[in-house]
Amino acid sequence: MLVNGLPxxxxxxxxxxxxxxxxVFRTLRLRKGRPHQWSLHFAKLHHDCLAMGLDxxxxxxxxxxxxxxxxxxxxxxxxxxxxxxxxxxxYAKPAxxxxxxxxxxxxxxxFSVNKYQDGIETAVCRIKLGHQPALAGIKHxxxxxxxxxxxxxRDAGLTEGFLEDGQGRLIGGTRSNLFMVQNxxxxxxxxxxxxxxxxxxxxxxxxxxxxxxxxSVTNLSVADLQAADExxxxxxxxxxxxxxxxxxxLRTEFPLSNRIRNYLEExxxxx
Amino acid sequence: MLVNGLPxxxxxxxxxxxxxxxxVFRTLRLRKGRPHQWSLHFAKLHHDCLAMGLDxxxxxxxxxxxxxxxxxxxxxxxxxxxxxxxxxxxYAKPAxxxxxxxxxxxxxxxFSVNKYQDGIETAVCRIKLGHQPALAGIKHxxxxxxxxxxxxxRDAGLTEGFLEDGQGRLIGGTRSNLFMVQNxxxxxxxxxxxxxxxxxxxxxxxxxxxxxxxxSVTNLSVADLQAADExxxxxxxxxxxxxxxxxxxLRTEFPLSNRIRNYLEExxxxx
Numbered sequence: 001m002l003v004n005g006l007p008x009x010x011x012x013x014x015x016x017x018x019x020x021x022x023x024v025f026r027t028l029r030l031r032k033g034r035p036h037q038w039s040l041h042f043a044k045l046h047h048d049c050l051a052m053g054l055d056x057x058x059x060x061x062x063x064x065x066x067x068x069x070x071x072x073x074x075x076x077x078x079x080x081x082x083x084x085x086x087x088x089x090x091y092a093k094p095a096x097x098x099x100x101x102x103x104x105x106x107x108x109x110x111f112s113v114n115k116y117q118d119g120i121e122t123a124v125c126r127i128k129l130g131h132q133p134a135l136a137g138i139k140h141x142x143x144x145x146x147x148x149x150x151x152x153x154r155d156a157g158l159t160e161g162f163l164e165d166g167q168g169r170l171i172g173g174t175r176s177n178l179f180m181v182q183n184x185x186x187x188x189x190x191x192x193x194x195x196x197x198x199x200x201x202x203x204x205x206x207x208x209x210x211x212x213x214x215x216s217v218t219n220l221s222v223a224d225l226q227a228a229d230e231x232x233x234x235x236x237x238x239x240x241x242x243x244x245x246x247x248x249x250l251r252t253e254f255p256l257s258n259r260i261r262n263y264l265e266e267x268x269x270x271x
Numbered sequence: 272m273l274v275n276g277l278p279x280x281x282x283x284x285x286x287x288x289x290x291x292x293x294x295v296f297r298t299l300r301l302r303k304g305r306p307h308q309w310s311l312h313f314a315k316l317h318h319d320c321l322a323m324g325l326d327x328x329x330x331x332x333x334x335x336x337x338x339x340x341x342x343x344x345x346x347x348x349x350x351x352x353x354x355x356x357x358x359x360x361x362y363a364k365p366a367x368x369x370x371x372x373x374x375x376x377x378x379x380x381x382f383s384v385n386k387y388q389d390g391i392e393t394a395v396c397r398i399k400l401g402h403q404p405a406l407a408g409i410k411h412x413x414x415x416x417x418x419x420x421x422x423x424x425r426d427a428g429l430t431e432g433f434l435e436d437g438q439g440r441l442i443g444g445t446r447s448n449l450f451m452v453q454n455x456x457x458x459x460x461x462x463x464x465x466x467x468x469x470x471x472x473x474x475x476x477x478x479x480x481x482x483x484x485x486x487s488v489t490n491l492s493v494a495d496l497q498a499a500d501e502x503x504x505x506x507x508x509x510x511x512x513x514x515x516x517x518x519x520x521l522r523t524e525f526p527l528s529n530r531i532r533n534y535l536e537e538x539x540x541x542x
Contacts, residue, residue, distance in 0.1 A: 001284055010281035011289065013272055013373050018282065018352070020414040021292035027360075077360070081289070089298075089348070089377055091414060091421035091446055102284050106360055130401030130465075131437060135415055142413035143291040143362060144406055150362035166402060175362060194401070 001104040002065050015100055017083025020091065021141035023100070024048040025081045028199075028236050029108065033071035035078065037236070038063065040199045045080065048138045053093060054082055057101050065103040075108040077237055083141070111238050115159060116261065119244030119254060120233075122173070124222060125149040125161040129171050131193040139196045149174040160233055160241065162225070165194055170220045173233045176241075177201035178220075181230035181256050186215040200234035200264060207263050225249065232257040239264055272375040273336050286371055288354025291362065292412035294371070295319040296352040299470075299507050300379060304342035306349065308507070309334065311470045316351065319409045324364060325353055328372050336374040346379040348508055354412070382509050386430060387532065390515030390525060391504075393444070395493060396420040396432040400442050402464040410467045420445040431504055431512065433496070436465055441491045444504045447512075448472035449491075452501035452527045457486040471505035471535060478534050496520065503528040510535055 001009050016022035026045050029036045042059045049056035062080060070076045081102040087094050127148045135142070145163075153161040153174055160173045171189050172178045177198045180187045186208050191197050208215035225231055230251060231243035240261040242254035272280050287293035297316050300307045313330045320327035333351060341347045352373040358365050398419045406413070416434075424432040424445055431444045442460050443449045448469045451458045457479050462468050479486035496502055501522060502514040511532040513525035 003284055009284050011284045013274055013280050013282045013352075013375065015289070016418075018286070018289045018354075018412065019296075020418050021412055022415060022418050025290075079360075081284075083289075089350070089380070091417040092425040093418060093422045104284065109360070127405050130403035132401035132416065134398050134419055140415060141289065141292055142415045144293060144411060144413045145403065146362040147287075147291050147293050147364060148405055151364045154363040 001102065002069065004101050005061075005065065011083075011100060011102065012086050014086050015083055016085060016087040017081065017100060017141055019087065021143070022052075022087075022093075023081055023083030023141045024052055024054065024139055025079060025141060026139065027077060027079050030066060030070045030073070030076045030078055030105070032074060033067040033069075035063070035066055037199055037203070040202060041236070044139070044199055044202075045082070048140070049082055051138050052084075052140065054084060055099055057082065057099075062101075062103065066105075069103060069105040073105070073107075076105045077108050079104045079106070081141070109237065115238070115241050119242035119251070120159040121245040122160050122162055122243055123153075123156060123158055123246055125152050125163050125174065127152065127163075128166045129163050129194040131165060133193055136194050137191045137197040139198070146174055162222075162246070163195070164222070168221055170222065170225065171195040173235075176233040176235040176238075177204075179204055179232050179234070180220060180225055180228040181232075182228050184213065184256070186213055187218055187220060187224075188215065189220055190217050198234070199236055200239070203264060204234060204260055207260055222248070230254050230257050232260070234264070272373065273340065275372050276332075276336065282354075282371055282373065283357050285357050286354055287356060287358040288352065288371060288412055290358065292414070293323075293358075293364075294352055294354030294412045295323055295325065295410055296350060296412060297410065298348060298350050301337060301341045301344070301347045301349055301376070303345060304338040304340075306334070306337055308470055308474070311473060312507070315410070315470055315473075316353070319411070320353055322409050323355075323411065325355060326370055327353065333374065337376075340374060340376040344376070344378075347376045348379050350375045350377070352412070380508065386509070386512050390513035390522070391430040392516040393431050393433055393504075393514055394424075394427060394429055394517055396423050396434050396445065398423065398434075399437045400434050400465040402436060404464055407465050408462045408468040410469070417445055433493075433517070434466070435493070439492055441493065441496065442466040444506075447504040447506040447509075448475075450475055450503050450505070451491060451496055451499040452503075453499050455484065455527070457484060458489055458491060458495075459486065460491050461488050469505070470507055471510070474535060475505060475531055478531055493519070501525050501528050503531070505535070
């Protein structure tokens with residue numbers, strides 16, 4: 001792990017990342033030190049830093065640190081955290097200050113092939129996402145809603161769960177973006193009020209655009225999902241999982257999901 | 272600063288307090304190592320830990336650490352942070368794990384006497400608080416809304432600002448709880464959907480109860496505030512500030528606010 005470029009596993013206990021969750025992060029896969037989809041991940045990090053008023057480190061610096069930590073590993077998962085650094089007491093952003101940059105590497109988790117081939121079982125989480133348009137879409141460090149939702153799923157023995165807002169609009173998975181397929185067209189939730197707009201969501205939308213498939217960003221309800229031909233979840237660590245089952249829904253064929261999964265994986269091998 | 276009882280200013284960079292804001296905190300005043308209103312602060316910390324499924328450290332242990340750090344200081348402000356500790360990757364709460372306990376001391380900030388005597392100027396913040404009943408009231412580490420709101424106030428040259436939810440209901444200040452006085456009765460916002468239920472709010476409600484003053488927990492709008500006889504904000508560091516002015520409101524006499532401020536301060540001297 002590198003903290004501000006130096007080998008360390010420690011950050012200052014008065015870092016605003018800890019005090020207030022005042023920062024952003026990225027999680028991505030690497031092969032022999034080369035990050036997958038780096039240009040998209042960096043663009044998203046840069047976007048999120050800008051949205052939070054944080055200086056974003058240079059892409060070359062981050063790339064160098066990722067390589068330094070993982071060049072000898074065939075496969076790994078990296079986490080990059082940028083916080084607003086140490087702060088005087090008080091919520092207001094310091095007028096100036098040195099941001100904290102953390103680059104950490106972990107072994108790539110292993111996921112059962114069944115999740116990809118047979119699809120996963122999900123349910124709708126009890127916790128509902130609050131609306132905060134000022135922070136929606138950003139992968140910031142205020143993630144207690146995800147912690148509660150993911151804990152619900154784990155306790156229920158489920159791999160993933162669907163998150164709704166308080167108005168019954170689906171937003172995504174606990175750690176993933178959601179798509180549904182109907183009559184060959186794709187639909188994905190509008191993230192203007194909550195949720196995280198991830199890199200793999202962007203890539204699925206690009207896939208659709210390149211092939212002339214319609215992909216609508218819209219409001220989706222549980223009833224919409226129950227009528228779907230296919231549902232799948234995407235993130236940058238597991239890739240794409242089709243949904244086999246949730247209450248009121250059972251599918252065993254995922255033709256478009258599988259094509260999109262191949263695209264996401266092939267493209268990553270080339271990158 | 273003590274981290275898990277040992278002198279340190281560093282926490283593990285994979286602490287869930289940093290990764291997800293997965294923890295709670297308290298800020299309180301001390302005189303020669305003795306915390307003000309310790310029983311209420313500890314009860315609130317214990318309540319918040321319980322609500323988050325965190326083990327709360329023993330009161331005696333925390334009290335010992337506070338004294339250790341501040342016994343020689345005539346006045347200080349302490350911050351206590353309890354996080355879910357280091358975690359494997361992933362949002363779900365670890366089945367077990369050692370929590371992180373941070374006790375830090377800072378000099379007491381000095382506030383101008385004018386703020387207490389003449390009252391402060393405020394405005395309504397542009398950012399609106401999102402609803403999250405699962406976390407409302409708890410002083411957890413997901414505080415980006417407060418960071419944005421406090422930065423707005425600082426940039427506008429204001430000491431404090433009022434926070435509303437998306438439905439135009441007032442919730443509090445950026446770092447304080449809000450009360451309004453009308454015809455001798457007190458009113459304070461309902462915090463069932465957002466906001467932090469602080470110790471000084473509890474104390475003002477206790478003051479009202481002891482004296483047979485009516486104190487209603489209710490929905491309040493900006494129009495309600497504009498028609499108030501008095502408005503004041505409370506927290507455990509600055510105590511009580513009357514509000515002199517905000518758009519559509521100007522008051523120069525704060526008789527009940529002053530009596531309550533005396534109560535909060537006197538009581539603290541005795542504690």
